Amino acid sequence: MSSEIKIQEKVSVSEPVNEMHRKIVGDNGMTVFERYEARKPICTFGGSGVCCHLCSHGPCRITPNAPFGICGANADTIVARNWLRQTAMGAASYAYHLEEMINTLKAAARGSPVFRISDEKKLYEFAGKLGFKTAGVSPHSLALDLTDFLLAELRKGSDEPSRVAMAFAPGKRIEVWKKLGILGGGLNSEIRDNLVRTATSINSDAVDLLLKAMKMAISTNYVCLSIEMLHDIVFGTPSIVKTRADLGIIDRDTVNIIAHGHEPMMGMAVIKVSKYPEMIELARSAGAKGIKVYGSMDTGQELIQRAGVAAEGVEGQLGNWASQEFILATGAIDLVMADMNCTLPVMGEYVAKYGGKIVPVSGLVRTQSNGSAPVEFNASAAEEQAKEIIRQAVESYRSRKSVTIPTGCSDAVVGFSLESITGALGGSVAPLLDVIKNGSIKGIVAVVGCTNCKNGQGKTSTKLVEELVKKDILVVSAGCVSSDFQSAGFCDPSFADKAGDGLKAVCKSLGIPPVLNFGTCTDISRIYLVVTAIAEALGVDVPDLPVAASAPEYLEQKAVVYGTYAVAGGLFTHVGPIPPVTGSPLVTKVLTEVVEDLTGGKVNVEQDPVKAADAIYGHIMSKRQKLGI
Numbered sequence: 001m002s003s004e005i006k007i008q009e010k011v012s013v014s015e016p017v018n019e020m021h022r023k024i025v026g027d028n029g030m031t032v033f034e035r036y037e038a039r040k041p042i043c044t045f046g047g048s049g050v051c052c053h054l055c056s057h058g059p060c061r062i063t064p065n066a067p068f069g070i071c072g073a074n075a076d077t078i079v080a081r082n083w084l085r086q087t088a089m090g091a092a093s094y095a096y097h098l099e100e101m102i103n104t105l106k107a108a109a110r111g112s113p114v115f116r117i118s119d120e121k122k123l124y125e126f127a128g129k130l131g132f133k134t135a136g137v138s139p140h141s142l143a144l145d146l147t148d149f150l151l152a153e154l155r156k157g158s159d160e161p162s163r164v165a166m167a168f169a170p171g172k173r174i175e176v177w178k179k180l181g182i183l184g185g186g187l188n189s190e191i192r193d194n195l196v197r198t199a200t201s202i203n204s205d206a207v208d209l210l211l212k213a214m215k216m217a218i219s220t221n222y223v224c225l226s227i228e229m230l231h232d233i234v235f236g237t238p239s240i241v242k243t244r245a246d247l248g249i250i251d252r253d254t255v256n257i258i259a260h261g262h263e264p265m266m267g268m269a270v271i272k273v274s275k276y277p278e279m280i281e282l283a284r285s286a287g288a289k290g291i292k293v294y295g296s297m298d299t300g301q302e303l304i305q306r307a308g309v310a311a312e313g314v315e316g317q318l319g320n321w322a323s324q325e326f327i328l329a330t331g332a333i334d335l336v337m338a339d340m341n342c343t344l345p346v347m348g349e350y351v352a353k354y355g356g357k358i359v360p361v362s363g364l365v366r367t368q369s370n371g372s373a374p375v376e377f378n379a380s381a382a383e384e385q386a387k388e389i390i391r392q393a394v395e396s397y398r399s400r401k402s403v404t405i406p407t408g409c410s411d412a413v414v415g416f417s418l419e420s421i422t423g424a425l426g427g428s429v430a431p432l433l434d435v436i437k438n439g440s441i442k443g444i445v446a447v448v449g450c451t452n453c454k455n456g457q458g459k460t461s462t463k464l465v466e467e468l469v470k471k472d473i474l475v476v477s478a479g480c481v482s483s484d485f486q487s488a489g490f491c492d493p494s495f496a497d498k499a500g501d502g503l504k505a506v507c508k509s510l511g512i513p514p515v516l517n518f519g520t521c522t523d524i525s526r527i528y529l530v531v532t533a534i535a536e537a538l539g540v541d542v543p544d545l546p547v548a549a550s551a552p553e554y555l556e557q558k559a560v561v562y563g564t565y566a567v568a569g570g571l572f573t574h575v576g577p578i579p580p581v582t583g584s585p586l587v588t589k590v591l592t593e594v595v596e597d598l599t600g601g602k603v604n605v606e607q608d609p610v611k612a613a614d615a616i617y618g619h620i621m622s623k624r625q626k627l628g629i
Contacts, residue, residue: 013459016408017319020330023329036453049584079581079583080584083209084194086560088190090561097522100265102151110380115268118309119309122229122232126146155189176541176598182214190216221562224522228522241414244412245412246317249315250327254288255290256294257334257335258335258337259296264302265339279387283394286395295314297480298521301479301520302519304412317486320484328347335356335389361377410486410491413492416517418530421516436546442472445547445616458483458485458487461553477515477516478520479523485517493507542569543600544623547571552576554579568599573603
């Protein structure tokens with residue numbers, strides 16, 4: 001490692017990660033944090049969004065002395081076009097996920113040995129909401145009809161409004177979206193149209209491009225809601241449970257398998273198959289005490305959310321995308337199931353150095369070096385695939401190298417959803433509305449998304465949340481950032497002691513933390529269901545509510561599509577780091593000012609977490625004043 005690279009003493013809010021960071025650096029290795037330092041200075045053209053490389057004339061970079069690309073595109077066009085393409089990439093990831101879950105529900109309906117219809121009530125409710133006649137229909141027949149419906153929804157034209165959005169979005173939002181022409185259609189067609197729209201010299205209207213991004217983001221949110229409804233139907237609806245988080249939960253005496261990525265299907269299958277007597281005996285024959293499955297990334301969040309149902313037995317959550325190098329460096333991980341999203345290209349080097357295997361379990365995933373042969377998830381063959389994965393993990397256990405497990409873990413209460421919250425409150429959101437009206441809880445903020453190297457893993461997000469809960473603001477979380485909150489102890493009920501007096505009293509009375517983990521990035525759609533329920537109970541539109549959203553450490557394209565949706569959904573949306581739009585004064589003004597007159601939402605880019613919390617609090621208090629509460 002170059003002596004010129006700055007080595008941070010503490011790279012994370014997780015002390016076990018910091019401990020492993022010292023080990024890797026001591027082994028003369030580089031992590032994502034050193035690679036980030038080595039890349040400085042970061043390109044300001046890309047950082048402000050004014051670089052275009054669509055045609056062979058370029059790349060063209062916009063400067064004061066060169067305000068146009070060779071084709072004549074200005075900064076507004078290039079920035080908006082780049083933003084729409086990022087949004088399309090994020091949307092495509094979710095479209096892929098939905099098709100995988102459609103196939104999984106089909107397998108469950110047809111008698112899969114590892115997948116079943118776990119929540120029939122949710123199946124009938126979801127289908128009924130979409131207009132299905134459910135009386136007298138068997139759950140298996142209904143499930144198959146539902147999969148056909150959702151696949152047709154995904155693949156229909158972009159000019160055909162999403163029937164899932166029509167069924168679940170707030171009525172006042174639908175009116176706004178229709179008026180603006182941004183009520184989303186079939187997501188696959190939205191993606192196709194926007195990739196064509198952003199090709200060379202087709203659409204150069206920056207405002208139209210931004211509107212098309214919001215239209216696609218609306219479609220994406222309701223595709224994500226469909227994903228979560230199918231997760232519930234097959235794996236069970238989340239229920240409030242206790243779990244543990246961070247690297248200190250790793251057991252050196254067991255065969256250790258990690259479910260890593262964004263899709264929980266293979267992880268769920270392996271958890272079930274790992275309990276088969278012949279699999280346990282296989283592990284013991286290698287000298288292990290048994291088999292343990294751990295969560296990582298959003299896949300792990302899906303598993304721990306359902307630790308009380310289909311994922312019973314999952315050991316806990318190890319971390320998010322920025323933790324994966326440190327996890328492998330323990331030498332105690334025998335196999336990582338890499339499903340779709342966020343497996344670092346460098347992971348093969350860690351396998352070579354510290355042992356274990358990286359096994360892609362998605363047809364999309366491959367590693368640049370030292371990757372094992374893929375076991376591509378097939379819902380109809382998942383039982384045999386899970387057995388093969390366990391056999392490979394046991395073989396890896398036999399050839400382990402040295403093991404270093406850091407100390408430290410945190411307790412966490414997880415499994416929150418609209419159903420579990422209303423269940424705890426007696427069946428409705430009325431008690432939640434009461435404590436919001438009387439000021440015990442000033443408002444609700446969804447702190448969601450990724451983590452980012454720019455300020456250290458989780459550092460900005462945790463500071464923001466500390467400030468919000470002091471102000472009696474209830475936080476709900478989803479995505480990679482949830483792992484940081486779990487590691488920091490924010491999802492333990494004891495964290496209520498750090499909250500303001502009103503929020504503390506509510507949390508203590510219910511035995512809950514002031515940070516409610518909803519799960520993954522797809523669960524942001526589930527958070528919006530809570531917002532919808534509150535808006536409809538009060539008879540107002542979403543922009544009138546004392547609520548906001550924040551992605552204080554957003555990283556990649558899936559976060560872009562959800563940030564765009566939050567604005568379309570009418571939310572004050574705080575974002576960090578500053579997105580690559582500042583090269584266009586027009587795009588910047590539209591997103592931070594003008595769009596508020598259109599959708600009621602807008603972007604705030606305050607980068608100081610204390611000042612950002614103040615801005616969010618000011619927004620919430622202004623909404624309370626207008627509501628007269």
